[in-house]
Amino acid sequence: MNTKDYPQGLLFSAEMQQRVRDRFCNVDSDSFGKRIFFENSGGSLRLKSCIQAVADVDSHPDCPGRHQAQADVLDAIVKKGYDDLRIIFNARSGAIVTCLSASQVMFNIIGAIANNVEGKNMVVSVLEHPSGFDSVEYYAKQTGRELRVLNSNRNTGCIDVQEVIHNVDKDTVLLSCMYSSNTTGGVNDIPKMVQAARAIKPDIYIIVDAVQHAPHGLIDLTKLDIDVMDIAPYKFFACRGAGVGWVSDRCAKLPHNRILCYGEDTWELGSTAPHQFAGYSAIVDHVCWIGSQYITSNDRRTLFEEGIHRIKLQERGLLHRALEGTGTLPGLRSIPGVKVICDNPELAQRDFILPIIFANLDVTVATKEYIKRGIYVFERKSPSHYSKRIVESLGLDGVIRVSPIHCNSPEEIDAFLKATIEIAQL
Numbered sequence: 001m002n003t004k005d006y007p008q009g010l011l012f013s014a015e016m017q018q019r020v021r022d023r024f025c026n027v028d029s030d031s032f033g034k035r036i037f038f039e040n041s042g043g044s045l046r047l048k049s050c051i052q053a054v055a056d057v058d059s060h061p062d063c064p065g066r067h068q069a070q071a072d073v074l075d076a077i078v079k080k081g082y083d084d085l086r087i088i089f090n091a092r093s094g095a096i097v098t099c100l101s102a103s104q105v106m107f108n109i110i111g112a113i114a115n116n117v118e119g120k121n122m123v124v125s126v127l128e129h130p131s132g133f134d135s136v137e138y139y140a141k142q143t144g145r146e147l148r149v150l151n152s153n154r155n156t157g158c159i160d161v162q163e164v165i166h167n168v169d170k171d172t173v174l175l176s177c178m179y180s181s182n183t184t185g186g187v188n189d190i191p192k193m194v195q196a197a198r199a200i201k202p203d204i205y206i207i208v209d210a211v212q213h214a215p216h217g218l219i220d221l222t223k224l225d226i227d228v229m230d231i232a233p234y235k236f237f238a239c240r241g242a243g244v245g246w247v248s249d250r251c252a253k254l255p256h257n258r259i260l261c262y263g264e265d266t267w268e269l270g271s272t273a274p275h276q277f278a279g280y281s282a283i284v285d286h287v288c289w290i291g292s293q294y295i296t297s298n299d300r301r302t303l304f305e306e307g308i309h310r311i312k313l314q315e316r317g318l319l320h321r322a323l324e325g326t327g328t329l330p331g332l333r334s335i336p337g338v339k340v341i342c343d344n345p346e347l348a349q350r351d352f353i354l355p356i357i358f359a360n361l362d363v364t365v366a367t368k369e370y371i372k373r374g375i376y377v378f379e380r381k382s383p384s385h386y387s388k389r390i391v392e393s394l395g396l397d398g399v400i401r402v403s404p405i406h407c408n409s410p411e412e413i414d415a416f417l418k419a420t421i422e423i424a425q426l
Contacts, residue, residue: 001309004348009317012310016293017409023286024237024407025051035374036412041182041353041403042378043234044215047286050238053278063271074274081277084284085244087301089229090220095252097267098276102211102232102243103131107138108267109228109245110174112256113205114139119173121146125159125188126393127181130386132209136176145173152393156349157184157342164196172197174205179213183380183390183401184342185353187213194225205251211235215405216315216351218308227251237286237405238279287311311406315352318404321413322354329417332356337424341399355380355399358424363398366423370400373419377402 012020021027025046029035037045057077062070064078085096099105114122122145124136140147150163159177168175175197180187190208197204207228210219214231221229230245252265259269284304291297291306323340325331332340332354341355358366363379370377380387381398391398404412 001306003309003312003316006313006316007347008320009315009347010310010313011317011410012314012406020290020407021409023047023049023289027407033374035376036408036415037376038402038404038408038412038416039376039378040215040405041212041235041401043240044237044405045407046239047237047282049282049285050233050279053282054239054275056275057278058273058275064274077274077281078272078277081274081280084281084300085246087284087304088214088219088231088280089246090222090301091246092222094221094246094248095265095267097245097247098272099243099245100241101131102209102230102245103129103135105230105243105245106131106207106209107135108256109230109247109251110135110176110207111139112254113174113207113227113251114143114145116254117173117205119145120171121148121169122173123148123150123164123167123175125150125152125163125177127152127157127159127183127186127390128176128178129182129209129211132176132178132207133389136174148172150177152184152390153186154394155342156344157181157186157355157394158188158344158349159193161189161192161196164193165200168197168200168204170201172201172204174207176207176209178209178211179219180217180351180353181390182212182353183387183399184355184394185351185403186342186344187217187349187351190224190226198225212353213351215311217312218305221246233276233279233283236283238283239276242273242276242279244280314406315404316347318408318410318413319347319350319352319354321410322402322417325417326414329414330421331417332420335417335421335424338420341394341396352404354402356402356420357396357399361423361426363400367400369423369426370416370419373422375416375419 064075122136122140126149148167150159153160206226210229211232215236227248234240287307288303290310291303295306323331337359339357367379380401382388
């Protein structure tokens with residue numbers, strides 16, 4: 001399936017929508033009552049199967065590598081989890097890195113590169129999450145390198161390839177750029193960025209933060225000549241407490257903190273947490289289940305690809321509805337006093353994140369008005385360290401971030417639009 005054949009998306013059928021929603025915890029309510037959760041970029045709605053995996057697996061005190069049968073079960077869970085992480089990345093080589101968070105993954109890997117690779121400068125995008133930007137800035141200072149920053153395109157919310165060409169040179173140690181922005185939703189053209197960077201310096205180390213993009217678009221490392229990618233399971237319908245990275249063969253062998261009895265390309269430190277690995281498999285199970293509703297295959301990666309494509313089309317359909325409305329209900333582009341930031345008309349170049357502002361309301365005030373109406377969104381606002389650099393690069397001091405996922409429904413989009421009309425009139 002080519003998702004570009006559906007520029008306005010393709011929504012799930014009503015039956016499929018309900019079946020998907022039934023797979024998530026607290027999909028339309030929490031302990032405070034009914035609500036619509038449009039804050040999935042902060043940490044997505046959780047799959048019931050991921051929560052159940054914690055209870056089923058971590059209730060056992062056994063450790064892998066022991067003699068009892070339960071230890072063998074835990075060993076198998078961990079092995080399958082590693083295999084399923086490789087399915088998410090489509091990684092056929094390299095090493096998997098896990099930590100308590102994706103930020104730890106990023107700092108550990110960038111530190112290994114900065115401390116062991118020659119060069120005079122390090123390049124990072126202005127749109128990066130602090131885990132990406134701060135790690136590059138920190139190690140640039142520690143190692144006495146120049147920090148170079150790729151500027152954003154205010155129209156698309158992306159980084160233009162020309163920025164890479166302008167900043168990378170033969171002395172660049174590494175280039176770090178997000179797959180898609182967790183503030184604008186703009187999807188960067190990573191293949192063209194990689195091509196441009198390697199044309200200037202073939203052996204440059206390239207890092208891609210896919211935390212935001214992975215739950216919304218297909219990742220395929222066989223088509224990306226990069227060295228590092230990270231994801232965050234808690235933004236991929238699973239639980240908090242883990243970050244996952246992949247490193248290329250050459251990056252895996254760079255000196256790094258490791259248990260010395262293991263191979264030089266092993267990055268895992270300490271005992272594994274089998275319940276986390278069961279959660280990784282539950283993510284892949286869910287996406288494959290979606291894929292199996294549309295195609296028949298015995299290949300897990302094939303089903304995963306189809307599932308991600310269907311997720312992307314569903315979310316693009318919801319995005320189009322939010323922007324254009326329904327005919328009887330105006331979309332965001334038509335509501336007086338509301339502006340969509342970085343409103344790229346090419347929806348294929350966007351994940352479903354909507355940064356919006358109101359003409360006469362501060363973004364924090366507007367966010368609280370949404371919450372009063374039972375719609376959970378969040379503001380990304382200066383001077384917050386997590387927002388300042390990004391929103392100021394767009395010429396703003398803040399935006400309201402609206403971030404649904406594929407289990408959200410057209411009816412929830414309509415309720416959001418009705419609330420937006422009310423708030424714009426305050």
